[in-house]
Amino acid sequence: MALNTARRSARRGRRRFTRRDLVVLGLLLGIPVLLDIAIVWGPTLASVVLSFTSWDGVGAIKWVGTQNYANLFTNYPPFWPAVRHNLLWLGFLGLVSVPFGLLLAVLIDRGVRFSRFYQSTLYMPVVLSLAVVGFIAQLVFSRDQGVLNALIGNTKNPTDWLGDPKLNIWMILLAAAWRHTGYVMILYLAGLKAVDPSLKEAAAIDGASEAQTFFRVVFPTLRPVNVIVGVITVIESLRAFDIVYAVNHGRNGLEVLSVLVTDNIIGEASRIGFGSAIAVVLLAVSMGFVVTYLVQEIRGEKSR
Amino acid sequence: MTVDTAPPPTAVPASAPAVRRKGPRPGRIGVHVFLMGVSIAFLAPLLLAVYASFRPYEETSRYGYFSLPRHLSFHYYKEAFSDSGMTKYFVNTLIIAVPGVIVTLFLASFVAFAVSRLRMRGGIVLLMLFTAGNLLPQQVIVTPLYVVFNRIPLPYWMSDSMTMFDSYWAVILVQIGFQIGFCVFVLANFMRTLPQEILEAAIVDGAGVWTQFWRITLPLCRPAIAALCTLEFTWMYNDFLWALVFMSDGDKLPITSALNNLRGEFFTDYNLLAAGSVIVALPTLVVFLLLQRHFIAGLTLGSTK
Numbered sequence: 228m229a230l231n232t233a234r235r236s237a238r239r240g241r242r243r244f245t246r247r248d249l250v251v252l253g254l255l256l257g258i259p260v261l262l263d264i265a266i267v268w269g270p271t272l273a274s275v276v277l278s279f280t281s282w283d284g285v286g287a288i289k290w291v292g293t294q295n296y297a298n299l300f301t302n303y304p305p306f307w308p309a310v311r312h313n314l315l316w317l318g319f320l321g322l323v324s325v326p327f328g329l330l331l332a333v334l335i336d337r338g339v340r341f342s343r344f345y346q347s348t349l350y351m352p353v354v355l356s357l358a359v360v361g362f363i364a365q366l367v368f369s370r371d372q373g374v375l376n377a378l379i380g381n382t383k384n385p386t387d388w389l390g391d392p393k394l395n396i397w398m399i400l401l402a403a404a405w406r407h408t409g410y411v412m413i414l415y416l417a418g419l420k421a422v423d424p425s426l427k428e429a430a431a432i433d434g435a436s437e438a439q440t441f442f443r444v445v446f447p448t449l450r451p452v453n454v455i456v457g458v459i460t461v462i463e464s465l466r467a468f469d470i471v472y473a474v475n476h477g478r479n480g481l482e483v484l485s486v487l488v489t490d491n492i493i494g495e496a497s498r499i500g501f502g503s504a505i506a507v508v509l510l511a512v513s514m515g516f517v518v519t520y521l522v523q524e525i526r527g528e529k530s531r
Numbered sequence: 532m533t534v535d536t537a538p539p540p541t542a543v544p545a546s547a548p549a550v551r552r553k554g555p556r557p558g559r560i561g562v563h564v565f566l567m568g569v570s571i572a573f574l575a576p577l578l579l580a581v582y583a584s585f586r587p588y589e590e591t592s593r594y595g596y597f598s599l600p601r602h603l604s605f606h607y608y609k610e611a612f613s614d615s616g617m618t619k620y621f622v623n624t625l626i627i628a629v630p631g632v633i634v635t636l637f638l639a640s641f642v643a644f645a646v647s648r649l650r651m652r653g654g655i656v657l658l659m660l661f662t663a664g665n666l667l668p669q670q671v672i673v674t675p676l677y678v679v680f681n682r683i684p685l686p687y688w689m690s691d692s693m694t695m696f697d698s699y700w701a702v703i704l705v706q707i708g709f710q711i712g713f714c715v716f717v718l719a720n721f722m723r724t725l726p727q728e729i730l731e732a733a734i735v736d737g738a739g740v741w742t743q744f745w746r747i748t749l750p751l752c753r754p755a756i757a758a759l760c761t762l763e764f765t766w767m768y769n770d771f772l773w774a775l776v777f778m779s780d781g782d783k784l785p786i787t788s789a790l791n792n793l794r795g796e797f798f799t800d801y802n803l804l805a806a807g808s809v810i811v812a813l814p815t816l817v818v819f820l821l822l823q824r825h826f827i828a829g830l831t832l833g834s835t836k
Binding site for chain 1: 559566573576595597638660670671681704707708709739744769771808811
């Protein structure tokens, strides 16, 4: 009732925008919208268009139809490994990092002592630059002086954790998960703090065990956080770039799509059309997730 | 006089963890052992980098990183600062990140205000435009921007390359354009939780849009803005890709990309690189530790309601 009247009067208010209000609105909405279009949406569209051309960035732009895509799928060796690695990334973060982060958040939220310490420690890797994370991965996993080989007493015939193309992606995934877990934990922690404690009390009075309380009462209320965590995980996996770039520029077993795009654009060949085609593949996959997410958001918006 | 008196309603969020306290149970100890173990595992790589940065290269190359120290010194920190000019790169980062964070938060908070408080037609479309934009992979927009920036001339006093490319403007602009989406999303969620009556009262008193935004809504958003400030500063500080693509002059690189400069072509002194990494990581760690209370509070109110 109160909300309705508020809405109505706000609607009346809209017609009462003074000239000054309109200037403020025009400027302060106009600038960010223009910026968003110029920096994000315009280039996105341009990428799609460029992906159908062959261009080196300097000469004439030649229309080649779907040739870039045909080349990409059939005759560009790093492409399929890159796709596989990105999917692996998604699977690993989604199935390892996210549940682990949730577990940590639940444990910390139970109000154990030193929770501030745990919380800051676990979140710490998140504030590190991925370039630094990539470098630290080298300290741990390097073949001759690395800590891992020394720890497992493997110095006679050391394993080349980052050089072996069969192994290195897993080590990089560990490093990525190290960072992602803390991020997930903080988001869930924030979500858990917002859960109404009386819900938990009511469940306890009804004789629910702690596990039952969590899965039947608390977890369902975390839905908005789950959605955010899901989206962030997908995006993070598709965007994966910095760690592999810092380790070995994304070669030899560490191919990912984002590095392929960058290589084709700023590499010496400057194959802009081809690089754009890879970017569009990345775009298509992420748009699938983004649209699903937004549809949900808007449904929520309408029911508000 | 029972122990379990309900806390006064205003104190509910703060004292929520203390709702049930049953004294030590074996489960508690298990939880502590587990959390402590995970914490140590999480800290170890970081401490390793710090440890390596204090030791000479000859020593670690001989005995490995996992060995007892024989010499410890600040030598590599001095080298990183004096020879490799980390100070300069740090300043470069601030030139990009400080205006970046301020402008992003200012613009985003107004958009969020307009979308969530003014109930304009098309508000949802705007919200979608920004949110979806932030979720795109950076690589999708890199190519056209690279081409366009190369063609936008700038006067010499703005950019010594005379184009948008290879100037701070390019990187700052991209940071702002790309990050606005996330901030709009978080702030719009936050502002929706503020009571509408406050604005009603202001409107009755004749407050214009600007007053409603700047004097009334914004001060109430302090927790969310503090949280975003930490996050955005960390992200812009840590960013690697934009500078890599949009800059060619090594002297303008921000500190993360400059880390690569410490890498030699044929020989890399990993202990020097470790010192560089610690220097790079320190500011964001400090910002986080100083602001973490606000950070959690802001996220709590922003992300879930």
